[in-house]
Amino acid sequence: MAEMTAAGxxxxxxxxxxxxxxxxxxxxxxxxxxxxxxxxxxxxxxVLGPEEACTGDPARRAGNEFLFQMQAMANIQVLNGYNxxxxxxxxxxxxxxxxxxxxxxxxNYEVIHHSxxxxxxINEGRVRVKDGQSFKGRKITFHDSCYLGRANKIYEAPRDVxxxxxxxxxxxxxxxxxxxxxxxxxxxxxxxxxxxxxxVNVERVQEALATGADTIAxxxxxxxxxxxxxxxxxxxxxxxxxxxxxxxxxxREGL
Amino acid sequence: MEIIQQILFVAALAVTAWYITKRVKxxxxxxxxxxxxxxxxxxxERWKTMLLVAFGQKKMFTNLLxxxxxxVIYAGFVIINLEIxxxxxxxxxxxxxxxxxxxxxxxxxxxxxxxxxxxxxLAVCVVFLTRRxxxxxxxxxxxxxxxxxxxxxxDATIILTAEIVLMIAFLTWNASDSVLRDRGVGHYxxxxxxxxxxxxxxxxKPLFTGFSDTALVAYERGAWWLHILGILAFAVYVTYSKHxxxxxxxxxxxxxxxxxxxxxxxxxxxxxxxxxALGLPLTTEADGSQExxxxxxxxxxxxxxxxxxxxxxxxxxxxxxxxTECGRCTAACPANITGxxxxxxxxxxxxxxxxxxxxxGWQTQGDDYKDDKSLLNDYITAEELNACTTCQACINACPxxxxxxxxxxxxxxYRVMEESQAPASWNAMFSNIENNMAPWKFSxxxxxxxxxxxxxxxxx
Numbered sequence: 136m137a138e139m140t141a142a143g144x145x146x147x148x149x150x151x152x153x154x155x156x157x158x159x160x161x162x163x164x165x166x167x168x169x170x171x172x173x174x175x176x177x178x179x180x181x182v183l184g185p186e187e188a189c190t191g192d193p194a195r196r197a198g199n200e201f202l203f204q205m206q207a208m209a210n211i212q213v214l215n216g217y218n219x220x221x222x223x224x225x226x227x228x229x230x231x232x233x234x235x236x237x238x239x240x241x242x243n244y245e246v247i248h249h250s251x252x253x254x255x256x257i258n259e260g261r262v263r264v265k266d267g268q269s270f271k272g273r274k275i276t277f278h279d280s281c282y283l284g285r286a287n288k289i290y291e292a293p294r295d296v297x298x299x300x301x302x303x304x305x306x307x308x309x310x311x312x313x314x315x316x317x318x319x320x321x322x323x324x325x326x327x328x329x330x331x332x333x334x335v336n337v338e339r340v341q342e343a344l345a346t347g348a349d350t351i352a353x354x355x356x357x358x359x360x361x362x363x364x365x366x367x368x369x370x371x372x373x374x375x376x377x378x379x380x381x382x383x384x385x386x387r388e389g390l
Numbered sequence: 391m392e393i394i395q396q397i398l399f400v401a402a403l404a405v406t407a408w409y410i411t412k413r414v415k416x417x418x419x420x421x422x423x424x425x426x427x428x429x430x431x432x433x434x435e436r437w438k439t440m441l442l443v444a445f446g447q448k449k450m451f452t453n454l455l456x457x458x459x460x461x462v463i464y465a466g467f468v469i470i471n472l473e474i475x476x477x478x479x480x481x482x483x484x485x486x487x488x489x490x491x492x493x494x495x496x497x498x499x500x501x502x503x504x505x506x507x508x509x510x511x512l513a514v515c516v517v518f519l520t521r522r523x524x525x526x527x528x529x530x531x532x533x534x535x536x537x538x539x540x541x542x543x544x545d546a547t548i549i550l551t552a553e554i555v556l557m558i559a560f561l562t563w564n565a566s567d568s569v570l571r572d573r574g575v576g577h578y579x580x581x582x583x584x585x586x587x588x589x590x591x592x593x594x595k596p597l598f599t600g601f602s603d604t605a606l607v608a609y610e611r612g613a614w615w616l617h618i619l620g621i622l623a624f625a626v627y628v629t630y631s632k633h634x635x636x637x638x639x640x641x642x643x644x645x646x647x648x649x650x651x652x653x654x655x656x657x658x659x660x661x662x663x664x665x666x667a668l669g670l671p672l673t674t675e676a677d678g679s680q681e682x683x684x685x686x687x688x689x690x691x692x693x694x695x696x697x698x699x700x701x702x703x704x705x706x707x708x709x710x711x712x713x714t715e716c717g718r719c720t721a722a723c724p725a726n727i728t729g730x731x732x733x734x735x736x737x738x739x740x741x742x743x744x745x746x747x748x749x750x751g752w753q754t755q756g757d758d759y760k761d762d763k764s765l766l767n768d769y770i771t772a773e774e775l776n777a778c779t780t781c782q783a784c785i786n787a788c789p790x791x792x793x794x795x796x797x798x799x800x801x802x803x804y805r806v807m808e809e810s811q812a813p814a815s816w817n818a819m820f821s822n823i824e825n826n827m828a829p830w831k832f833s834x835x836x837x838x839x840x841x842x843x844x845x846x847x848x849x850x
Contacts, residue, residue, distance in 0.1 A: 154828040156840070163840040170844050184838035188827035196780050196799070197816045198695065198806030200657050202823055204664040212670075235653035240661060241673065281781040286652020312786050316724040321780030325819040325829055329777040332729030339724075 136181040136217050146181035148252075149219045151233065153226035154189050155356030161363065162225075162356040168385035169225055169249055175390055176261045180223075186213050190232040197322035204240065207232075211242035225249040225381060227282035227355045228320075234287070248283055249381055250293040250354045257299045257384075267389025270302035275383070276348035277304065278339065278362060279314030280355035293354045296380045300387050305346040315339050317365075319357035340365030344375065351377045392484045399481035399618075406622040413629035416752075417711060420745045424704030425692075429645040436644050439791070444643040449789040459514045463553070466511035467636065470560070473504050477618050486577055487567075490585050502589040505561060509590050512557040515550045522546065529717030537736035542632065542715050549633050556620045563613035565594035566606055575603050578610075635714040639790045642712035645705055646791035651782040654799060657694070695803025698764040699744050702800060709792040710741035719784035719794055725777040732777035734784035734794035740769035741797060766801050775802050776813060 139146055150173070156166040173180050191206030210233075214222075222244050224230050234246035256262040275297055283289045290311045297304055309315045318328065318335025328334055340362055343351045351366070353359050363377045378386075442448045447464065451457030479488050490497045521527045522543075530546075532538035568587050570578035587595070598606055628634055635642075665672050696702045719734035720726045726733050744765045751759030775798055784794045805811040812820070819829045827834045 152837075152840075154830065157837045158828060158830055158832045163843070166840050167844050170841075174844070182838070182841075184841075185835055187837060188834070189823045189829060191823065193829050194820055194823055195654055196802075197812060197819070198799070198802035198804075199812070199816075199820055200660045200694065200803055200807060201664065202820055204657075204660050205668070206823060206827075208664055208668055208670065212668075231650075231652040235650050236656070239656045281779070281783075282652050285782045285786050287650055313722070313783070315727075316779045316781035316783065318724060318728075318779055321778050322816060322819070323779050326776070326813050326815040328728075329725070329730045329732070329773050331725070331777075335724045335728050335779065338728055 136183050136219075137186065139181050140217055144179075145218075147179045148181075148221045148223050149214075149217075150180050150182050151222050151224035151226075151229055152182055152187060153224055153229045153356065155359075156225055157187070159356060159360070162359060162379075165225055165356070165359070165379040165381055168379070168390070169381040171385055171390040172253070172256070172262065172381060172388065175388065176256055183213060183217075188213075190229045192228040192232045193322045193325055195232075195236075196320070197325075207237060207240050207242070211237055211240055214242060214244065219244055221245045221247070223247050223249055223252045225354070225356070225379065227280040227286070228357070231282040231286050248287075248289060248292070248354070250283070250296055251289065253296045253381060253384055254292040257296060262299075262384060262388065264299045264384060264387045266387075268386045270300045270383070270387065273302040273350060274305050274346070274348040275300070275302045275350040275352050276307055276343050276346045277310075277352045277380075278307070278317065278343060278358055279310060280353070280358050281314070281316050281320050283354060284314050285312055293352070293380050296384060297352055300383060302350070305348050307342045307346055309342065315342065317355075317358040317361035319361045324357050324360070334365075334368070336361035336365040337368050340369055344369060344371060349375055350383070351375065352380050352383060353377060354380050396482060396484045402619060402622055403478065403481075406626060409626050410629065413626070416749055417629065417634075419752075420749055421704050421707045421711065423700045423745070423748070424702050424707040425700075427703045427705065429705060432648055435648055439646065439648070440640065440644045443646075443789070443791060444640045447789065449791075459517060462507070462510040462514050466507040470504050470507055470511075472500070473560075474618075474621060477614070481618060487581060487585060490581055494584055498586050498588065501564065505564065505588050505590040508557045508560050512554055512561075515554045515557075519547070519550050522550075529721040535717065535720060535733060535735070537733055537739050538715070538717075542739070545631050545633070546715075548627070549631060552620065552624055552627075556617060556624070559613045559617040559620060561591050562594055562597070563610060563617055564588050564591035566598050566601075566610040566613060568592065569595050569598045569601070570603075570606055570610055573603060573606075575607065632713065632715045635712050635790060638708060638712040639714075642708055643791050645708065647785075647793055647796075651785055655796070657803075660694070693804060694807040695805070696797070696800035697766045697804045697808070699741060699748070701804070702741070702765075702797060706793075706797050706800075707741065707745060709794075709797075710738050710745060712790055713738040713742065713792055714790075715739060716789070718787040718789065719792070722783040722787040724779055724781060724783065730774075730777040731771070732774040734798075736774070737770060737794040737797050738792060741765060744769050766804060770801060772805060772811065775805065778802075 136149065150170070152166055155162040157163070188210055189206055190210060191203035194206065195203035222233060224233070224246070227248060230246060230248045233242065233244065253262065257264065277293055277297055279290065294304065315338065316335060317339055343362070351362050353362055359377060359379060366372050366375050366377060447457065447461055450460045476487065476489050480486060522530050528534060532543050567578065568591060571582055571585065574582060598609070601609065628636060662672060693701060699707060713735070715735055717735050723732065723734050747763070748759065751761060778795065778798045780795060780799070782795060822829050822831050826832055
């Protein structure tokens with residue numbers, strides 16, 4: 136972003152990578168897949184790079200409002216400083232926080248989730264989902280993220296993206312508004328679960344496996360980890376894979 | 391004789407009205423313990439929500455069959471209450487079926503509708519008892535949900551049984567009255583040819599064929615009194631019961647949250663401090679004036695987050711009084727499903743229990759009652775709060791838009807900001823965010839490293 140601004144250019148959209156997309160080895164692949172799609176389509180985008188900082192979502196949900204607002208204010212300073220107008224992110228938590236919680240602190244942007252962005256590209260015919268690997272005969276089930284679905288009522292965009300593949304989509308029992316959490320939200324990702332008889336991600340993965348799907352599609356870095364761990368817990372990592380929707384599109388495009 | 395009945399009736403009405411007024415004031419006072427917050431904005435959207443969710447009971451129809459059954463009780467409750475108007479006037483004036491001579495053509499149609507609904511209510515109450523005690527719907531079982539181990543199950547049983555008794559009284563009253571009319575006993579005979587038999591109660595008439603005229607009059611009077619006194623007693627009981635949702639459900643939905651479920655409420659008092667800390671200009675909206683435009687500007691910044699009920703917002707407290715303890719929230723809660731202690735229903739029940747404890751304090755020890763208990767710790771434990779994934783399934787599941795998550799998050803804020811009682815790994819996450827700008831211990835400078843691999847064929 137800094138380079139673009141220095142060159143007097145303005146990006147179409149700012150890609151907010153998020154902490155998981157920047158540091159988590161698994162989710163970095165999603166970041167790369169999404170960037171390859173953007174490059175392939177010729178979107179002029181920017182990232183903040185080292186100027187990006189945690190939105191503060193996990194701190195806020197854990198109860199640390201001070202830390203959240205420190206993060207938020209600093210990020211808003213940077214974003215407003217670059218006169219950012221449109222943001223795309225592959226993390227529903229960043230998405231929800233920037234979209235719904237930054238405006239009150241002075242950060243007003245058009246914020247879209249990468250599922251919506253991909254949906255747009257597919258609808259416009261800019262992503263040609265046919266050059267790469269075929270998904271014929273594969274069964275994919277989509278896991279709704281709480282902060283994309285219930286929190287912001289985005290249920291169709293990721294499903295539309297998956298529908299562009301030539302795979303079979305199968306639904307779990309608890310979907311859309313009734314979707315079951317992966318167990319990571321509200322700061323749970325950053326601590327051990329409280330005592331119980333089961334881990335939430337295991338409950339959810341069992342439900343996903345019951346559909347007979349060989350691919351569990353997610354659109355959130357935390358769901359990605361929780362679902363992957365759940366699949367390992369069920370000893371199914373050889374036959375069932377967890378992918379982000381951007382990765383599946385990139386595979387289909389041969390990127 | 392007639393005049394004594396009238397006096398007794400007026401006395402019963404007066405006692406009920408006095409008692410209910412007292413209860414309503416007490417509950418209103420408890421709800422007003424909460425922090426002020428303006429919820430009168432966006433009236434169009436609020437009316438729409440109320441029409442759909444409260445009047446239309448949209449969210450009850452998630453399960454179609456249960457939705458229909460609940461709708462029958464709801465419609466029955468609202469519509470049969472029209473008949474109460476006649477009953478009350480009859481009671482006060484000492485008349486019998488006051489409206490019949492004036493609206494002769496429609497009168498039997500009205501009573502037929504009431505009877506069909508009464509029969510429907512009766513049948514559904516039987517089904518609901520069956521669901522509780524025979525088919526044992528999981529979310530209603532005290533064996534699986536500790537918050538139901540107190541008064542909740544007896545409360546539900548009392549309500550369902552009372553409704554069954556009231557409906558039986560209403561139907562058999564009509565039946566015994568029809569028989570008296572047929573026989574031309576006393577004033578009952580006056581309505582011969584004016585009022586016909588009714589749709590349902592005509593089939594109950596054979597029950598009374600063996601009764602003498604005196605016994606029949608006694609039954610008719612008994613059923614009439616049982617029905618009306620039952621309704622009055624029920625109205626008082628409701629104010630003590632989880633059944634209060636029949637009244638509070640409507641305002642509760644009207645004032646419910648309109649913002650996206652994922653949006654957490656801002657704390658303007660903290661915005662101010664953060665802006666000072668970062669050397670930013672203070673924004674006007676950050677001084678808290680927005681929230682308190684009813685003139686109740688707080689003199690000082692209270693505590694951060696909530697420890698007790700008076701730290702919560704009034705809507706949280708209205709939520710607690712509106713909760714019917716149906717447990718749809720708990721049945722949808724990922725933490726509860728997997729055996730954690732958290733139950734969103736318990737959060738709401740605890741909040742109401744705490745409020746009722748304070749109410750009892752007012753009544754026994756005066757209006758300035760204080761104790762050293764609090765909602766946090768004495769009712770809701772850290773383990774419950776820490777188990778929440780903030781997934782909002784509870785809010786989504788609630789048929790009347792109650793928000794247990796809002797209470798959980800306010801209690802968490804108190805624990806973290808006032809008591810520094812976050813779990814150790816959360817403290818580690820906090821310090822990572824503070825020092826490394828990410829919840830993990832990575833160097834901020836490495837944030838862009840992924841870019842090196844964008845053009846590589848194999849991603850490490």
